[in-house]
Each structure stands twice: as C-alpha cells, then as structure tokens.
Amino acid sequence: MTLRARGLTFAWHRGAPPAVAGVDLRVGPGELVAVVGPNGAGKSTLLGLLSGWLRPAAGSVELEGRPLARWPARDRARRLALLPQDAAPLYDLTVREVVAMGRHPHRGAWAPLDARDRRVIAAVLAATDTSDLRDRPFATLSGGERQRVLLASVLAQEPAVLLLDEPTASLDLHHGVEVFRHLARAAREGTGILAVTHDLNLAALFADRILLMDRGRAVREGPPGEVLTAATLRPVYGADLAVVPHPTADRPAVLPAPEGPP
Numbered sequence: 001m002t003l004r005a006r007g008l009t010f011a012w013h014r015g016a017p018p019a020v021a022g023v024d025l026r027v028g029p030g031e032l033v034a035v036v037g038p039n040g041a042g043k044s045t046l047l048g049l050l051s052g053w054l055r056p057a058a059g060s061v062e063l064e065g066r067p068l069a070r071w072p073a074r075d076r077a078r079r080l081a082l083l084p085q086d087a088a089p090l091y092d093l094t095v096r097e098v099v100a101m102g103r104h105p106h107r108g109a110w111a112p113l114d115a116r117d118r119r120v121i122a123a124v125l126a127a128t129d130t131s132d133l134r135d136r137p138f139a140t141l142s143g144g145e146r147q148r149v150l151l152a153s154v155l156a157q158e159p160a161v162l163l164l165d166e167p168t169a170s171l172d173l174h175h176g177v178e179v180f181r182h183l184a185r186a187a188r189e190g191t192g193i194l195a196v197t198h199d200l201n202l203a204a205l206f207a208d209r210i211l212l213m214d215r216g217r218a219v220r221e222g223p224p225g226e227v228l229t230a231a232t233l234r235p236v237y238g239a240d241l242a243v244v245p246h247p248t249a250d251r252p253a254v255l256p257a258p259e260g261p262p
Contacts, residue, residue: 007023034209099125099134101156241256
C-alpha cells in the first residue's frame with residue numbers, strides 16, 4: 001500500500017509564509033523514508049498533512065490511490081498509523097492497556113481482546129523491550145520508557161503505512177538504535193515507514209531514502225549517500241559539517257567540523 005503526496009502546501013494562517021510549500025513524497029511498501037531538516041523546516045507539519053490531521057491549502061494526499069479524506073476513519077486506521085511527538089494517553093492505564101489501544105481498529109466496539117490481539121501485543125512489547133513494564137502504570141514511566149511503549153502501541157495497530165514524529169526522542173543511544181533497527185525490520189516485512197528525525201546519523205544508517213527539508217521546501221530527496229553531503233547540508237543547517245564514510249557500514253556519517261586546529 002502506497003502513501004503519496006503531490007504539491008502539498010500549508011500555512012498556519014492567512015498571510016503567513018507556508019510551513020510546507022509544494023512538497024511531493026511517496027512512501028511505498030517495504031520502504032523506510034526519513035525526513036530531516038533543522039527546526040522550523042516543516043517536518044512535523046508535513047507529517048500532519050500526510051496523516052490527515054491537517055488539511056492542505058493546495059496539493060493532495062492519497063492512500064492506495066484514493067484521496068485520504070475519502071477513507072472511512074476505521075478503515076484508514078487499519079492501514080495508516082501516526083505516532084506524534086509528546087503523545088500520551090488521557091487516562092491512568094497500564095502499559096499493556098496502552099499497547100492494547102493499538103488493536104482498537106481491528107475490533108468491534110467494546111469487543112474483548114482475542115488470541116490474535118494478545119499475540120500481537122506480546123510481540124510488539126518484546127520488540128520494543130517493554131515486556132517487563134507491561135503491568136506498570138504508564139504515568140510512572142520515564143520519558144524514554146513512555147516513548148517505547150507508545151511505539152509499541154502504534155506497531156500493535158499493524159498498519160500498512162506508519163508515520164512517526166521523532167520516534168527516538170528521549171531515548172538513550174542504545175534504545176534509539178534499537179528503535180530504528182525494528183523500523184528497518186518492519187520495513188523489510190512490507191510496512192511503509194516514514195520517520196521524522198533530527199538524528200542525521202540514524203537516518204543515514206537505516207533509511208532507504210531521505211527527504212531533506214528547509215523552510216517548508218524539499219531541498220533534496222534520494223539515498224543517504226546522495227542527500228547527506230557536506231555541500232547539501234551546510235547551507236541548510238548553517239554549520240560547518242563534515243561528512244565521512246561510516247567506519248562499519250557503507251553509509252555516510254555526519255560530524256561537526258572543528259573550527260580550526262586543536
């Protein structure tokens with residue numbers, strides 16, 4: 001199942017400069033696409049448009065060739081999942097209950113969990129290293145633990161396309177890498193994944209394609225080695241960056257360049 005955007009444009013109010021300006025994007029089955037760029041580049045706004053939370057002023061979003069707005073809410077939720085920044089349940093739930101919320105689109109109203117639901121929940125808890133937290137109240141978790149539980153909840157939705165806004169926020173290095181490893185594994189199994197991230201090196205290591213944004217516009221899109229170059233990144237980030245070969249992978253690594261001799 002493919003999610004496709006054409007010419008997306010959006011401004012937060014009349015007369016404001018566009019937060020997203022004429023962006024085209026495609027996320028297909030089995031792809032992990034990373035969206036990167038500095039603060040204010042329009043990354044989260046783009047995600048809101050792709051998920052249907054925001055309505056574009058111009059352009060279109062289609063899921064499986066059908067305008068996103070024409071999908072019934074429950075059918076869309078079975079196919080498209082979003083993990084926004086700072087998401088949190090409104091009620092005092094246990095971790096297992098939070099993750100079980102991801103199964104709602106697959107069940108009737110008030111229907112109890114069946115054997116398949118329980119298998120999916122157990123699998124995503126294990127995949128996000130949160131099985132040992134399953135009986136803890138969500139409110140007692142650390143920021144990093146909460147982020148992994150929320151990721152487990154959207155994975156339990158078993159979407160064809162998964163949209164994530166900063167999925168490694170609040171995570172330490174180990175768990176940040178593990179999250180992207182799981183996303184890459186889910187992509188290999190056929191899920192289309194788009195992840196907004198500030199971490200250029202995680203994007204370089206795991207993404208099939210990278211979209212670099214700046215001031216609402218798409219600067220460049222392509223494989224990591226084509227997008228993450230010093231010549232492309234320096235004008236966008238306004239910093240002197242060095243791009244070098246990763247020591248253990250055939251991917252680039254982005255480093256701050258020293259200002260002068262030590």
